[in-house]
Amino acid sequence: MVKEKFYVTTTIPYANAPPHIGFALEIVQADILARWNRLLSKDVFFLTGTDEHGQKNYTTAKNKGIDVKDFVDSNTEAFLKLTKELKITNDNFIRTTDKDIHWPGVEKLWKILVKNGDLEKKKYTGFYCTGCERFITEKELEDGKCPDHPTLDIQEISEENYFFKLSKYSDKIKKLIESDELKIRPIKWKNDFLSLIKDGLTDVSFSRDKNHLPWGIPVPNDPSQVMYVWCDALTNYLTGIGYPDKRYEKYWPADVHVVGKDMLRFHTGIWPGMLLSAGFTLPKEFIVHGHLTVDGKKMSKSVGNVVSPLDLLKKYDSDSIRYILARAVPFGDDGEFSEGALVSRHNDELANKLGNLVSRVAGLVEKNGIEKCENKLGKKLKIEEISKLMNEYKFDKALNEIFAFIDRCNEYVQDKKPWETKDKKVLYEVCDSIKKIAVILSAFIPDTSDKISKQFGFNIDWDELENPLEVCEIKKEEVLFKKIEISEGNTIKAPEVEEIMENVTSVEFSDWEKLDLRVAEVEAVEAIEGADKLWKLSLDVGELGKRTICAGLKEFYSAEELEGKKIIYFSNLKPRKMRGIESQGMLLAASNKDHTKVQLIAPLGLIENGSIVG
Numbered sequence: 001m002v003k004e005k006f007y008v009t010t011t012i013p014y015a016n017a018p019p020h021i022g023f024a025l026e027i028v029q030a031d032i033l034a035r036w037n038r039l040l041s042k043d044v045f046f047l048t049g050t051d052e053h054g055q056k057n058y059t060t061a062k063n064k065g066i067d068v069k070d071f072v073d074s075n076t077e078a079f080l081k082l083t084k085e086l087k088i089t090n091d092n093f094i095r096t097t098d099k100d101i102h103w104p105g106v107e108k109l110w111k112i113l114v115k116n117g118d119l120e121k122k123k124y125t126g127f128y129c130t131g132c133e134r135f136i137t138e139k140e141l142e143d144g145k146c147p148d149h150p151t152l153d154i155q156e157i158s159e160e161n162y163f164f165k166l167s168k169y170s171d172k173i174k175k176l177i178e179s180d181e182l183k184i185r186p187i188k189w190k191n192d193f194l195s196l197i198k199d200g201l202t203d204v205s206f207s208r209d210k211n212h213l214p215w216g217i218p219v220p221n222d223p224s225q226v227m228y229v230w231c232d233a234l235t236n237y238l239t240g241i242g243y244p245d246k247r248y249e250k251y252w253p254a255d256v257h258v259v260g261k262d263m264l265r266f267h268t269g270i271w272p273g274m275l276l277s278a279g280f281t282l283p284k285e286f287i288v289h290g291h292l293t294v295d296g297k298k299m300s301k302s303v304g305n306v307v308s309p310l311d312l313l314k315k316y317d318s319d320s321i322r323y324i325l326a327r328a329v330p331f332g333d334d335g336e337f338s339e340g341a342l343v344s345r346h347n348d349e350l351a352n353k354l355g356n357l358v359s360r361v362a363g364l365v366e367k368n369g370i371e372k373c374e375n376k377l378g379k380k381l382k383i384e385e386i387s388k389l390m391n392e393y394k395f396d397k398a399l400n401e402i403f404a405f406i407d408r409c410n411e412y413v414q415d416k417k418p419w420e421t422k423d424k425k426v427l428y429e430v431c432d433s434i435k436k437i438a439v440i441l442s443a444f445i446p447d448t449s450d451k452i453s454k455q456f457g458f459n460i461d462w463d464e465l466e467n468p469l470e471v472c473e474i475k476k477e478e479v480l481f482k483k484i485e486i487s488e489g490n491t492i493k494a495p496e497v498e499e500i501m502e503n504v505t506s507v508e509f510s511d512w513e514k515l516d517l518r519v520a521e522v523e524a525v526e527a528i529e530g531a532d533k534l535w536k537l538s539l540d541v542g543e544l545g546k547r548t549i550c551a552g553l554k555e556f557y558s559a560e561e562l563e564g565k566k567i568i569y570f571s572n573l574k575p576r577k578m579r580g581i582e583s584q585g586m587l588l589a590a591s592n593k594d595h596t597k598v599q600l601i602a603p604l605g606l607i608e609n610g611s612i613v614g
Helices: 021-039 055-064 068-085 103-115 166-178 187-196 229-234 246-250 261-278 318-327 339-368 383-391 395-416 424-441 446-456
Strands: 005-010 043-050 092-095 119-129 134-136 155-164 183-185 207-209 225-227 256-260 285-289 292-294 496-498 517-527 535-540 546-551 566-570 576-578 581-583 589-591 598-600
Touching (some): 021 068, 021 256, 021 292, 021 318, 043 068, 068 092, 103 119, 103 229, 103 261, 155 261, 166 187, 187 261, 229 261, 261 285, 318 395, 318 446, 339 395, 339 446, 383 395, 395 424, 424 446, 546 581
Parallel strands (some): 005 256, 043 092
Antiparallel strands (some): 119 134, 155 207, 207 225, 517 535, 517 566, 535 546, 576 581
């Protein structure tokens, strides 16, 4: 039986600089789609690459005194490295400087456009933005600048170039988008583009004078011109799957083009126009992502807030970076990126929730074994809802559903207490549920899913969601996610963790593995006679029972604010006498250096009392 095909692409970024975190977002989103559709047994082709011609690349190289080819080779190598280190599963990496693979297809498409009367050479004077690589109208300028590149000077260029008659296809493109024959998702970007073209699409410059820009694919039969970015770069979606050879027909049309919001007008305007002119079937869908911001601002070299994903990969594993990019950015919207958020989600969700579940259960199974039975717990995983969200490209919401199930699994372990009951059927249910979690998460955090599959003895395959886990030897192994500790030497600064109990000497935190951190709930708060700063707290620590501690929180928290609050509790510290009360450990809080502000560190989610932290 012939498999259903699925062809997904990213845009191809300019090779005028190494990749930034914004492109990492795009390529991870495309990879999630590729992996998900492979999981569904589709015949997937995933294309990415680099755009290596154009004014920007040429000018930047010349300004640096570097040969243009050497310059783009160096930057392209950085993009190739990123795909490898982020575990991107692209089937091809197209380079527009590839004379054997890319150029023949571009030249053939150019000749078709000429034959169909849609390329015309004419003189033109206009305003040109090197950031957009396009001519822009005077009414688009804001204070004499391009609104998308306000730090760049606008050039007034007068040349004789070839122009593509895009206006000829304007009404057709508009109707295709309005009817959803050419889909743009989310809907707000469809409406945005329709608003942009309400007065019609205008003709587009498709070449440059070779005297001004010698770097590019020569225009067939006209040595005075080189092709400009649009016919060159956009055609990669065909040449990357084999065009002009007929083998491209196996995957064309593209099922999904993944594009940034600043690339929308070119991909849903110029590209469909070219394809209509040449008689190609149009792509099925464009999905549009927003920008990543840092401190609320778009990343910019001039602002100095550009984040390098390759630098991040020196400090954090690929799954943690993939996870934050999928989790923190709602579909189609801008999203804020920070290392602090990355570390927080790594520690709180990947390490505390998923990692702790796998480690804890594997340890219990190694001691007690498992017994095959019906997995009622696993039926609570909302596979249909998750699939629906994935089909709608709502990756963040799909992860919300998956981690809600992980919370259920952790709660189930706490409720059933298999460390006491030695119940092998309970342990089997949780192990089979972990299998389901790993399969569903494999599109997002593939390395982690592979580790779990090897540890629990199953394959990453959609059928495993229904097939019961086979009983096998399961052993506790190295933790999936080591907690990231923040120190003064790190990029991120976190509030200092303070021991805030009155008259207690500081605790050495150099070896966290010796500490037993638990989730506890404050059941009662009492004043201590003669103590201005101390509260006496009665805690419920789940399987560890009831504990009492004295905490110097009186000037920061009222008794009402503390009662019923979940906290992180150090359970295995030596008890100390304070104001005649035995304080059996301490709680975790953060403080500024002068100790004028204190905040309790609370666990996320509905996690059971006594749950292990770390």
